[in-house]
Amino acid sequence: MTKTSKxxxxxxxxxxxxxxxxxxxxxxxxxxxxxxxxxxxxxxxVQIRSPMKQxxxxxxxxxETVETERWNTQVAKVIAxxxxxxKNRDTLQTWPEGEWVKxxxxxxCPIYGGDRWEVxxxxxxxxxxxxxxxFNDLDLVGEIDGDPLExxxxxx
Numbered sequence: 165m166t167k168t169s170k171x172x173x174x175x176x177x178x179x180x181x182x183x184x185x186x187x188x189x190x191x192x193x194x195x196x197x198x199x200x201x202x203x204x205x206x207x208x209x210v211q212i213r214s215p216m217k218q219x220x221x222x223x224x225x226x227x228e229t230v231e232t233e234r235w236n237t238q239v240a241k242v243i244a245x246x247x248x249x250x251k252n253r254d255t256l257q258t259w260p261e262g263e264w265v266k267x268x269x270x271x272x273c274p275i276y277g278g279d280r281w282e283v284x285x286x287x288x289x290x291x292x293x294x295x296x297x298x299f300n301d302l303d304l305v306g307e308i309d310g311d312p313l314e315x316x317x318x319x320x
Contacts, residue, residue, distance in 0.1 A: 186220060187313050194241045195285045199296045203246035206253070208265065208304060210240035210273055212295040213312065214285075234295060239308065239315045240273045242266065249301040265304060270312035272305035273297065 187193045193213045203209045215233035218224050242265045248256065250263040265271055282293035308315065 187216065190313070193313055195288065195294050197283050197285050197294045199243055199294075200283060201281075201296070201298070203244055203249070203298055205246045206248045206251075206301045207246040207298045208242060208249055208301050209244040210271065210297050210299065210304075211243050212273075212297060213237050213239040213241075214294060236275060237315075238272045238275055238305070239312050240271055240297065241312070242269045242271060243296070245301075264301070265307065270308040272308060272315075273299055274303055274305065277303060 194211050195214060199209055199211070201209065212234070215230045215237070216225065217230055244267055245263065245265070250259050250265075251257060252259065278297040278299045280295060280297045282295050284292065285294050
């Protein structure tokens with residue numbers, strides 16, 4: 165059985181999780197900040213969606229809830245691909261299916277694994293850092309073909 169994170173439990177019964185937690189924009193969820201790293205080989209650099217610290221109605225979420233959302237979200241924006249990502253490792257030819265992702269696409273990624281680090285977001289009001297992760301190209305779960313802001317983190 166799956167329990168929702170405290171972020172969802174804070175919502176009044178019968179309301180959508182997005183009703184008071186809407187981001188103003190994709191730029192708020194994925195702030196423009198340099199990761200400070202370019203991926204090598206078959207690695208893919210992604211930025212994890214930043215958690216909200218405050219609801220639209222002005223309610224500040226507890227630090228524990230913000231941290232739960234930060235480390236459990238699997239929604240990411242592809243920032244960069246290593247030069248061998250989605251290529252045959254022997255011939256360096258692109259896979260017959262092509263590259264599965266391109267920078268700017270939104271993907272689901274594993275909760276665990278990857279090399280993770282945070283970068284301070286200058287002038288941020290609702291969040292202080294952006295979380296980046298390097299994954300192997302085969303570790304990405306899939307492309308998000310809907311709204312990347314609609315997906316909510318769950319605890320197992």
